Amino acid sequence: MMAKAARAAAAWRTYREVTKPGSPSLMTRVRAIPRMVGAVMRGQYDGMGKGRLALLGLGVVYILSPVDVVPDFLMLIGVADDFGVFLWLAAALLGESGRYVEHERRVIQARLLEEEA
Structure with a gap:
């Protein structure tokens, strides 16, 4: 009951x-996941470690x-752990990808400010 x-x-x-x-919207977050994984692997995103x-x-x-x-043959218990x-x-993933999208926005904004200066 408590786990539920x-x-x-x-x-x-x-x-x-x-x-x-x-x-960021749900789809924005979902689309950002592959970019986030790549950025973490390349060491370009410090918000999440490897x-x-x-x-x-x-x-x-x-x-x-x-x-x-x-x-899973233990019916509800077996399926509940997967769920x-x-x-x-x-x-x-959705929480972290949302933070990653915000990170991307800050990086892009910083670049635009540098170009204007």
């Missing part, structure tokens, strides 16, 4: 962050992998 409430709270926080006025990126990658592997910590990892992964 925590997942619902995480989903609600993610929804509120994505729909906040002035915040360790956190690796942890997110493990989350993707866990969801796609047929091997689970809690087997919990999915919610964590979606919240983490």
